[in-house]
Amino acid sequence: MFAVKRALKLNNNQATLMAKHAGFRRVVFNMGLSLRTQLYGQSNLSDSKVISEVKKVLTNHVKKQPEFAWMNQLSSRVYQNALIDLKEGFSRYRSGKAGHPKFASRRDGQSFTVDSSNGKVLLPAGNTIKIPTLGTFRLHEALPHGLASQTFTISKEGNYWFISFCVDAESLPVQQPENSVGIDAGVKSFITMSNEQVFDALRPLKQAKTKLSSLLRKASKQVKGSKNQRKTYNKIGRLHAGIACIRKDLLHKLTTYLAKTFKSIKIEDLNVKGLLANHKLAGAISDLGFYEFRRQLEYKCKMYGASLVLVDRWFPSSKICSNCGHKQDLLLSIRTYDRPACGMSIDRDLNASLNILNWEPSA
Numbered sequence: 001m002f003a004v005k006r007a008l009k010l011n012n013n014q015a016t017l018m019a020k021h022a023g024f025r026r027v028v029f030n031m032g033l034s035l036r037t038q039l040y041g042q043s044n045l046s047d048s049k050v051i052s053e054v055k056k057v058l059t060n061h062v063k064k065q066p067e068f069a070w071m072n073q074l075s076s077r078v079y080q081n082a083l084i085d086l087k088e089g090f091s092r093y094r095s096g097k098a099g100h101p102k103f104a105s106r107r108d109g110q111s112f113t114v115d116s117s118n119g120k121v122l123l124p125a126g127n128t129i130k131i132p133t134l135g136t137f138r139l140h141e142a143l144p145h146g147l148a149s150q151t152f153t154i155s156k157e158g159n160y161w162f163i164s165f166c167v168d169a170e171s172l173p174v175q176q177p178e179n180s181v182g183i184d185a186g187v188k189s190f191i192t193m194s195n196e197q198v199f200d201a202l203r204p205l206k207q208a209k210t211k212l213s214s215l216l217r218k219a220s221k222q223v224k225g226s227k228n229q230r231k232t233y234n235k236i237g238r239l240h241a242g243i244a245c246i247r248k249d250l251l252h253k254l255t256t257y258l259a260k261t262f263k264s265i266k267i268e269d270l271n272v273k274g275l276l277a278n279h280k281l282a283g284a285i286s287d288l289g290f291y292e293f294r295r296q297l298e299y300k301c302k303m304y305g306a307s308l309v310l311v312d313r314w315f316p317s318s319k320i321c322s323n324c325g326h327k328q329d330l331l332l333s334i335r336t337y338d339r340p341a342c343g344m345s346i347d348r349d350l351n352a353s354l355n356i357l358n359w360e361p362s363a
């Protein structure tokens with residue numbers, strides 16, 4: 001991990017917005033501290049439990065008072081993070097690492113934290129930054145390359161507002177060892193690459209799915225509402241979660257590998273909606289999360305400095321002979337591309353990936 005800090009170039013309205021949020025953070029922190037102390041004193045309840053109770057009081061009562069209506073116009077992430085800070089303050093105090101949390105005063109400096117509730121966001125290179133829930137702001141010094149982070153702290157030092165955030169040491173542009181690759185997204189294999197690598201993300205998922213359908217059958221035969229049926233349903237729930245994890249893990253490994261290995265990656269700009277309308281393909285493609293694959297590949301390419309080239313969706317990648325350029329129709333069930341006239345006989349998906357690699361945008 002390393003920290004990035006930049007001075008923000010704000011106009012008056014934006015500076016006022018930042019000051020309001022810093023004030024919001026201070027008020028929430030102090031209210032939380034006061035409520036916590038009044039209601040719970042030195043109780044032995046866990047800090048998380050106590051803070052979540054405090055939060056209920058603030059959310060359901062305090063924020064609804066007309067004099068606090070202004071809070072609803074500001075980022076709720078500031079509110080959430082102020083209470084996280086309070087909880088951490090108490091945890092440090094309990095573990096002897098710090099004194100009892102004190103009321104925040106303006107003299108201690110103005111600062112607040114916001115985060116993205118959907119995980120990391122990509123910050124493209126350049127002299128602006130899009131801060132989750134706050135908007136886009138100019139920077140005095142540009143970000144040299146794309147970075148990804150989730151939590152952002154904004155603070156005032158002297159007359160300047162700064163933004164700081166942490167970045168994984170991982171997420172720096174890399175020197176990709178290979179030049180370019182064409183990728184065919186398929187049904188038989190998840191992807192086939194023009195360098196003859198094949199990723200079959202399907203197998204671990206298939207196993208889990210077979211297990212899932214056998215559990216569902218079992219549950220349907222068990223006595224309704226029985227202890228055993230409940231047990232089976234618990235297993236089914238865990239397996240569902242497991243399938244989501246397997247899929248996510250596979251996709252992340254694959255997209256990271258691609259973005260770090262190839263300077264240029266060509267994929268078909270598939271019309272996912274159109275494919276999903278085709279029922280034969282729908283299961284395979286939606287299952288494998290092709291949409292998610294493309295989303296991850298897009299942001300990882302930006303992050304690691306690779307370029308992602310989207311091949312025209314009408315390009316007939318599976319019909320062309322990658323050797324001589326001849327075009328012929330091929331049924332989906334035929335797995336080998338044969339072209340006796342030029343002596344070509346090649347796996348259908350590999351042929352398509354080579355065509356994708358060779359594709360150039362028309363000028």
Ligand SMILES: [Zn+2]
Nearest residue numbers: 321323324342
């Ligand atoms: Zn040919």
